[in-house]
Amino acid sequence: MNPVSADHITTLRRFNRYFTRRIGVLDDHYLGQDRPLGEARLLFEIGDGASLRELRTRLGLDAGYLSRMAKALEGQGLVRLSAHPADNRLRMVEPTPAGRAELTEQNRRANAFAAGLLEGLTAEQRVELTGAMATAQRLLRLAAITVTLVDGAAPDARACLDAYAADIDARFPEGFDKSDLVGPEEVSGAAGAFFVAYEEGRPVGCGALRRLEPGVGELRHVWVHRDARRLGLARRLLAALEAEATARGLTLLRLDTHATLTEAQAMYRACGYTEIPAYVDHVYADHWFEKRL
Amino acid sequence: MNPVSADHITTLRRFNRYFTRRIGVLDDHYLGQDRPLGEARLLFEIGDGASLRELRTRLGLDAGYLSRMAKALEGQGLVRLSAHPADNRLRMVEPTPAGRAELTEQNRRANAFAAGLLEGLTAEQRVELTGAMATAQRLLRLAAITVTLVDGAAPDARACLDAYAADIDARFPEGFDKSDLVGPEEVSGAAGAFFVAYEEGRPVGCGALRRLEPGVGELRHVWVHRDARRLGLARRLLAALEAEATARGLTLLRLDTHATLTEAQAMYRACGYTEIPAYVDHVYADHWFEKRL
DNA sequence: CAATTCCTTTGACTAAAGTCAAAGAACTAT
């Protein structure tokens, strides 16, 4: 990793200070106008309903503390507590109509606050500001995503492949059959490698490397979760796969893809892959690429 | 004011939520590693020294609460309390060497945290991210600045003019004499107008409009505080002055400026002012502009 | 089916954050 310049650190910290002081803190204040911030946040996080367990992990709260806050909200008539239909240990929390009304009001206030911030700007400046925020958020998210080598049989790996299969099943006119996915043994140990991208603990992307023949590898199942697209994550995955291939002494990488996946093809081209004739006959493939490492 | 689009509000709120959750909160956590957050923040805010009164307004704290926290920090040997030399009601707080050491450590941690955030990005992405943050901050600041009409004799107006005079005294090779400033009566009532730009309660810019002759006005002393430059504030001031001139039935605005103030000249040109021959003989003027409203 | 794990509740605390009002010393304006 190249070292981080002091200028960048200063800019980030200055922005952070300014932003949290001016906006973050104020926003919190608006959120919990009449009730403790903890309760207001909890109500917000409950949204359309959730289990206590989910809330506990999402907000990082103590179980006892959460239990009491939920009871307090129930006492105020804002939420209803019930047992989970399938697992009686879990408790479900749902907003009542009064709770929903409060959420709507929270929302209205937050919107008014945001609108107030933008009001002093011209239309072009608003576009510039929101554009800059979107850019910053995209890059902050990308920076927080880690790409790790996992075993091909790991639950996260299989979960990614299932999600991948569901995604392309919906995209290919002919559908997609899961039997076409690589088996765990094809992407483990000497045979290959499997990478999973994690964002805040959840798998949001994957990519597999498989040995085709001596010196030649194949990339398969490069996939990014719908919510994590347009961040530049596919390129990160590709870079990890290529580095792994190089480390394994492979000098040529091949891959096949489907005509409908035009963005994928564009990305492969942009990353130095060139289209080649079919190197293998494959049900779902109609474009083939390779890159010399 | 044109209405704020819902898309912009959504983007801003989404960014706000993501940012405060991911960075703001964490940063606070790092700041107050071994001591209560309140004390850590107070120490940070004390910096190289401040009065309790200043801290109270800056942090918005209760006087009693602040007094106790300051005493707690003193008890830990981190700050020294003393009376203000000129005003014995005020108490000054200064960090001791131990306090400074703690600040340095706070700083180190915050830097490490910021560096960690940027680490996963390539050099170009870091430039893009910090650029976007700088843009966002600039526009958020601009949005928070209000331009108000004040009396030419108001203390804020005179304070701005004094700062303006000091600024250009340092820039003009021949210096600048304060007697050249407009008098309060020239920019009040029917004779003229005076605008002050405020950022979080402090005056950070000004501009004066003076009636020259029927239908013709003159702009004078358009100034922006050093800390508030490059935000686009001068244009805002100009817009306010022009709107006022229009409201007063003026159809032509004139102004003079000095050869050394090249950015000012560029701005006037960009805002539709055209250079004209001298309309008045004036010590500090060697360029003249006008604009038809 | 017994042991273990999971999830929530309850009791018993603590620390931090903040509020309010009274009082007193120091300055300011008239």
Added chain:
DNA sequence: ATAGTTCTTTGACTTTAGTCAAAGGAATTG
């Protein structure tokens, strides 16, 4: 010089946020 204002301190509180451990019912696992 006096009245009013400003700033800080102190006492006496309250609320919020959070921790820890014990306990019990419900699922899971060997």
